Amino acid sequence: MDGFAAFGIVGLTTAAVYAVIGSGLVLTYVTTGVFNFAHGAAGMMAAFAYWQLSAGWGWPVPVALAVVLLVLAPAFGLLAERALFGPAQRLGQAERLVMTVALLSGLIALARWVWDPNVPRPLPTFFAGRAPLRLGPATVTWHQGLTMVVAVAVAAGLWVLLHRTRTGAEMRATVDDRTLVVLAGGDPVRASRAAWILGTQLAALGGILIAPTVTLDAAQLSLLIVSAYTAAVFGRLRSLPLTFLGAAVVGCTESYLTGYLPQNAYLPGLRLAAPALLLFLALLAFPHRRLRGSDERAGRAPVPAWRGTALLAAAIVAAGTVLAAVLGEGDLVTYGPVFSLGLVALSYVPLAGYAGQISLCQLSMAGVGAVVWAHLGADGAWWALGAAVAVAALAGALVALPALRLSGVYLALGTAAFAVVLDRWIFTLPSFEVLGVRIALFDQGSVELAGPRLFGHRLDGGAELMVLAAVCLALATVAVAALRRSRYGRRLVALRDSEAAYATLGGGLLVAKVAVFALSAGIAGLGGALYGMQLRSVTADQFSLVAGLPVFLVAVIGGLGAIGCGLFTGTAYIGPVNLLVALAPGSQNLVALLPGLAGLGLARNPDGLIPAMRAGVRRLAQGLTARRGESEVPVEWWGVRRPWRPEDGEVLARGIAGS
Amino acid sequence: MNVLELRGVRAAHDGITVLHGVDLTAAAGRVTALLGPNGAGKTTTLRVAAGVHPASGGRVLLGGRDATGADPRALARAGVRLIPEGRGVFPNLTVRDNLLMMTRTGRTREEIEEAAFARFPVLARCAARHAGTLSGGEQQMLALARGLATDPAVLLLDELSMGLAPLVVARLYEQVAEIARQGVAVLVVEQFAAAVLGVADRAAVLVRGRVAWRGRPDDGLRAELSALYLGSPR
Amino acid sequence: MASLEVSGVTVSYGGNRVLDGVDLTAGPGRITGLIGPNGAGKSTLFDVVSGLRRPAAGRVSLDGRDVTRLGPARRARHGLARTFQRLELFGRLSVRDNLLVAAELGPDRRHAARAVTALLDRLGLEHLADSPAGALSTGAARLVEVGRALAVRPRLLLLDEPAAGQDGPETERFAALLRSVAADGTAVVLVEHDTGLVMDVCDEVHVLDLGKVIAAGTPAQVSRDAAVLAAYLGDA
Known part of the structure; x- marks a missing residue:
């Protein structure tokens, strides 16, 4: 019983943090319509800044707190509003979503640059010296108590702000009808700014409160936010009370899983993945939406001409051959992914470009392909490559099921949650048996990948694999062009442009959506298998959500509707990065920032660079x-x-x- | 006195001219009805008057002074108030907060609420409810109350009756007549005449961007409208 | 047998009854007009008939078959097609591809390309065939929606304000098109604010006001109906 109460206290403390962060997220979303994927990253930056000031430079805690919460966080929120999301107001929801993903990716890269991830940064809890309080059977440390008190204060403060002040009324009015606010003499921009500032402050507060109890790591902290997202989704991204309730559910679930989950090799990942699983379930519990009309701006999806496609394919093969001929074995490993990651990026074209389904788990699908090849293709049999594609396609079809109910931000969240479940749980599992078949994943470490056999000869050299990857990318590019020109391609574009019209013409949504998810996951799986072959040995980390974000961003920058997206992404993502690093060895961190920075520039060129x-x-x-x-x-x-x-x-x- | 006057106003959508020289006046203390079928240009006429749609020709006079091409905010400050089609309320705010949003216009919350609740007592009874949960008629009352909070000289109403039961519409128009009696120039656009004819002092019928008929609302107007809306089988 | 039979359809929205026990029939080869003030519930009725909205009560039958519980795609396969008041074109596809998507979903997909070319010619849209549908003027876009609905060779066609944005001569041509569509045996239901057009082409007119059918009959009968006059002009 004592254990139960103790885990309850721990759960509620975490819940309090999630509630604070989640309420900031809801506040910005309802007032500005921007679902901020980088909300957690803002909290992460605040935690690092607080560490820097208090532990790093030895400032007194109150001063450090005041500087972070009252100066840095508002400044960051204001900057985000002024520089990024204010100008992005006229863009569609998809573009704004991409910009926040870019911010998330950029902030993680920035934090890793400024604060070396290999140095441990312990933060003391608040009131660490005081003896814990005893409340009946439970013990509450002062830090835990403080966290819960802060959450209650935030709840009360927000309620008063929103329901008892004119600024609050204006913030809520801005959600309803911006133009009407102007007609009433109000200022929607001011309301947006207030929301950004307050939202960022809440994220910072949450980040600082949770940082002492976890490892100070950029990606980990940013993704702690999955739990806060789950809380916000419980509140349908609108209701603050339900967000607090959702936070309590997530916090306690995590805590009790830690306490009561049986000890075996398969389940520790489940605890880590629990918030993502809950997020997935909460999204699925959303009421069925009605068929969507053409309310959002869609990107372009030009019909590729055969001549241009043939030229592009030839150029890809030629580039692969030339690179294979001139590069040394070491460089081949560095530059090899140009074509294999290009395939992963190309998989976005039918999915996001044509059908308008934003998925953040394509690199995870590539991971599935890599794993399948690693285990089945060890002796280089070609059928195993087919199996890699097929299994990835199957996983893609699985993702499609929630996509039938979700769209836009919710779909992006759902696929991100799926990627996190794979990262934290599935990919970390040791091998297991299902119905007598042994299924192995990353074997809790890395797996080796060999090249395939061609006419009895093993394609194992970097040069051979590079040409193979280039040929595969060229073929896939032609296939995607053929798809766009086919009946099925027209249907995908039509489906995105108006689901209502498509359905009333007799088109089935289920088959079309599942098929496009499976198809693009298959392309990504092929890319993943080739990527693995070129690297020879891969770990689950290389296919995580965070690793996948830059690929997605560069693909968006290239233009998701263009078949050149694959080649563009591969080249732009791998090329300049490694060239810069080669020229100036110290610039590695700077280049990690580039995709994020470029993604933020999307407001200028919503259709991508290729059309431009x-x-x-x-x-x-x-x-x-x-x-x-x-x-x-x-x-x-x-x-x-x-x-x-x-x-x-x-x-x-x-x-x-x-x- | 003619507070608002349109002289030979022309306007276009997508390069296609929809108003071909409209002359129209709205006098203080009077309700003027602008009627006509869908697509005749009624809403465009109102939008030109409020400055949110440019006139490609002609002039808009406000209190005798030329206001053609003036910025909508300047016109709003000069007392032109447009209540657009649909419900001009914030559905997720309470009635009270909807009124609170008008305090930027220089009046206090108490003054606005007192005036609104005196005119529309039903709003006082549902002051704490979200506007989105009110009936259509109550929402229009709230929109009117919000519009009046700015002490307008000209009130432009677009399809006040849309989707409302006749009895509710009749009550709303009694209020509109009352507002006019206090000296406001009211210009009402309605596709269907039933609602507004009881209170209108003057009427004009707009057909394909031209004023086809104008005068006092009497039997001549009914005949005109009957032919226009229901026609006769060719 | 009636192509379309709607009986007792009721839809409530936020406490308001948008449709209140509506009955409507449409027969093959006939054009049925549906008129009424803004907000009378005409577009909602189309949503119910095409399966985009579930009614709280009532049933919808196509060719004598109850389809009330079927989704929009299944109803389309029973021969129903519609246009939308707020345009729902496939904006990123060319005009030709808009029609092609529809024709390939229709009963005769093998000759879809040829059928689309013929249809473009019939509608006078050849010169726009390769323009992206998202870039059309309102009048042309509405015509393309009509063409897209015709491309599935419907037995029942619901048109929601297809003539808005057309000028005089265009309306004349459109009236001729409607008559020829009906002459092919299609049942047409026409919602239109241009009463002249409705009175001109319709065999029968239903008048909807505040969610109820207040009159039905030939155009001549309806234009003399006291209840209709009251709804449009007020009772004096």
Whole structure:
């Protein structure tokens, strides 16, 4: 019984932190419409900054706290609003989502750069010297008590702010109707700013409270947030009381799993994966949404011409051959992933580019492919490559099931949760038997991958594998182009543009969605198997959610609707990074930041660089100069922040007619 | 006195002209009804008057002064208040908070609430409810109350009656007439005449961007509208 | 047998009854008009018939078969097609591909490409065939929606304000198109604010007001109906 109470206290303490962070997330989401994937990363940065000031530079704790919570966090929130999400107001939800993912990825890279991950950074708990309080059978440390008191204070404070002040009313009004706020003489931008500042402060508070009880690690801390996301999803991203309730459920589940889960080799990962599993379940428990109309801006999905596709495929093979010929064995390992990771990026084209399904677990699918090849393809049989593709496709079809119920932010969250479950639990499992079949994964370490056999000859050299990967990428590129030109490709685009119209024409959503998830997971699985072969030995870490984010970002930057996305991503992700590192060995951390930084620039080029590059070439050819017509001023500020122009009314009317 | 006057106003959507020289006036203390079928240009006329849609020709006069092409915020400050089609309320805010949102206009919360609840006692009874849970008629009352909080000189109402039961509409228009009697120039756009004819002092019928009929709402108007809406089988 | 039979359909939304026991029938080769003030529930009725919205009560039958519990895709396979008041084109596909997606979902997918070319010609849209549908003017976009619905060779066609944004001569041509579609044996239900067009082409007109059918009959009967006059002009 004592144990039960003790684990309950631990659970509620963690829950308090999740509640604080989750309520910040809800606050920003309802006021600005941006679901901030980087919310946890902001908390992580705050924890590091607090460590730096208090432990690193020895500032007194109250001063360090004040600086982080009252100066740094608000400044960060304001900067995020002003520089990133204010200008992104006119973008679609998908682009804003990508920007927050970019921020998440960038902040993790930045933290790892500034604070060397190999140095341990212990933080003392608050009031560490005081004797714990005894409440009946349970013991509560002062730190735990403080955490819970802070959560209660945050709950009360938020309630008063939102329901008893004009600023709070304006924040809630901004959610309902920005234009009407302007008509009432209010200022939606001010409300957004207040929400960003407060949201970031809450994230910082949560980060500082939890940091002393866990390892201070950038990725771990940022992803602790999965639990806070789960809490927020319990509150349907709207209700603060339900968010607090959700936090309690998640916190206690984690704590009791730690306490009462039987000790064996298979289950420790389950505790780590529990918040992600709960997130998955909470998302699935969402009410069935109605069929979506064409309310969001969709990216482009041009029909690739056969000639251009053939040229692109030839260029890929040629590049592979040349690289294989000129690079030494060491460089081949470094630059090899150009084509295999290119395949992973290409898998986004049918899935996200055509069908509009944003998935954050494509690299996990690649991991599945790599594992299957490692175990089945040890003697280089080609059928094993087929099996790698098939098993990855099967896993993809599994992800598709929640996708039938989810879209947009929720789908991205669901796939992220899926990736985390794989990272923390499935990929860490030792081998096990199901129905007499032994299933092995990463064997709790690394697995070796060999090359396949061709006409009795083993393709094992780096050069041979590079050519193989290039050929595979070229073939897959042609296949995706053929897909876009086919009946099925048209259906995918149609499905994304208007589900309601597609369904009322007799199109089945189930088959189309499951098929596109399976197809793209299969492509990613092939990429993963090749990636593994080129690296010769891989660990689960190389296929984690955090590792997958930069690939996704670079693919988005390239343009998800373009078949050149694969080659672009491979080249842009692997090429400059390694070149820079080779030229200036100290710049490794800087280049890790690049995908994040570039993703943040998405507001300028929502369709990606490939279409922009093609348009640029066309303009050059025609000798025309292009003028950027679009204004950066949000629509409700036309006539206020910049002069009202005669054509504005028409633009507005068109926007309204089109909405 | 004509508070709002449109002279030969032309306007276009997507390069297609939808208003071909509309003349229209709204006088203080009067309710003016602008009627006509869908797509005739009624909403565009209101939007031009409120400054949120540009006029491609003609002039908009406010209190005799030229206000053509003025910024919508300047017009709002000058007392032009547009209550757009649909419900001009924040559904997730309580009635009280909806009114609170109008305090930026220089009046205190107490003044606004007192005026609103005096005019629409039903709002006082549901002051703590979310606007989204009110009936359609109550939401329109709240929208009107919000509109009046700014002490407008010109009130532009777009399809106040949409989706509401006739009895509710009749009560709303009694309030509109009352508002006009206090000296506000009210311009009402309605696709269907039933609702507004009881209280309108003047009416105009807009067909394909032109004023096809104007005058006092009487039997001549009914005949005109009957032919226009229901026509006769060709 | 009626192509479409709606009986006692009721839909509530946030406490308001948007549709209140609505009955409607449409027969093959006939054009049935559905008119009424904004907010009368016309588009909601289309959503119920096409399966996008479940009614709280009532049933919908197509060709005598109860489809009330079927989803939109299954109903489409029973020969139903519709257009949307707020346009729902596939904006990233060309006009031709919009029609092609539909034709390939229809009963005769082997000759889809040829059928689409013929249909583009019939609608006078050849010159727009390769434009992206997202870039069309409202009038053209509505015509493309009609074409996309026709491409599945429906036995029952629901048109939601297809003529909005058309000028005089375009409306004339559209009326001729509607008559030819009906002459092929298709049952057409037309929601339209251009009463002239409705009175011109419809064999029968239903008037919906505040979720109830207040009158039904030939255009001549409806235009003389006292209840309709009251709904439109107020009772004086």
